[in-house]
Amino acid sequence: MKKFAFFSILILLILKSYAQDIDFYHKNQNDNFSFQNLPNDMSFEEYDLLASNFRMQDMIFSAIVPGYVHFKAKDKITAYSILAVQTVSAATFAYQAYWINSQVDSFKLFQPNLQDDLKTNSFIMGTALFSMGSAYLFDVIHGKYRLLKKQNAIRYKYSMKASFSSNYFLNQANYLSYNFSLKFYF
């Protein structure tokens, strides 16, 4: 009974951490309602980039929607090229699989050139699979790098400009204050 209780609590805890998002860190409920003191000349695209993080769920989304991470990083040219590569590779793989199936169905298995044809077929299928995998990995790894670089560039730009301006009182980035808050976690 004790074991059952222990495992049920363990499963509940795991499910809780995976319930909303596939991430391990905490996210406040009121995150969407906090209004930041933004720089005057910040564009929505910059704000959007800073507000987005690379999360574990993006790896799954990237497998479903090729180029998802690059789309998130607003790198549309690379994202569309990944989408094209993935689509072409998947189409090639599907066609080659269909070809093998048709050979089996139409009793052409004992043809003399079939061995060579199958070799080329498997090579094309392998290449398609490899390009699909590498495009996926490129999307995840390079996409994260691009997103971080863009975020760092925006942070560097506005924090440098804030430190250059001598207006420390009105600039909240350089304004020190005491805060008191209560947080309840459930």
Added chain:
Amino acid sequence: MKKIQIITLLLFLGFSSNSQNLDVEIRYLDLINTQQDKYLIKDNLRNAELVADSLLWKIENYNDSVSLFFIKLAESYRILKNYEMALYTINRQRILFWSDSLEKLSTFYLTDTYHKCNLNNVKQFSYVKGVNISIEEKIIKLFATSFFINSKEVNIRVENLIIFYEQYFNKDLPYGMIVCRVLNSVGISHKKQIRLVNPKHFIDNKAFDSQEFINNLPPRITKKVFKNSHII
């Protein structure tokens, strides 16, 4: 009493923040230009152009720091190898916001970028200065010098100059701007427009004669102009 002092201090800081914007932009441009980081420079261009556009409305009263800002911005464009925009920016500095103290630097940048843009057909425009001329003439000269730069980014800004001229002076448009507007409304690309017009008429601000203008156009384009005459 203390409260009033604090409020006045805060108000002063609030009002001074606008004037500091330009100095901050110059310092930041200087910082990223020395780093030669193309990504940072490209990222900052939008913000710098926002400041540049706002300065256009303060053309009557400007100081040397405005001129310096355009030099630094041109330097950024040169690092990115966007020589067309660099040339347009130097022209903005030389014609709209001329400064004697920056003459040598500006002339060096102008000659260097001018050769890189391959603008051999309009050599007479290269050394136009905005000294001892009215604001209206400055805008016309900037338009004339920039019209012949073949770049999409520059073309958009040149077309915006027409809107600025109309709003700022509330007058009839000069020769170059009328020609540009007519050819745009007919649907002729900027590349073709550059080949069709005479650079001398642009800089001299010749009086616009519609009959003469149409007679000088090739027959295909004349037909297009007559077809779309209801739009013009």
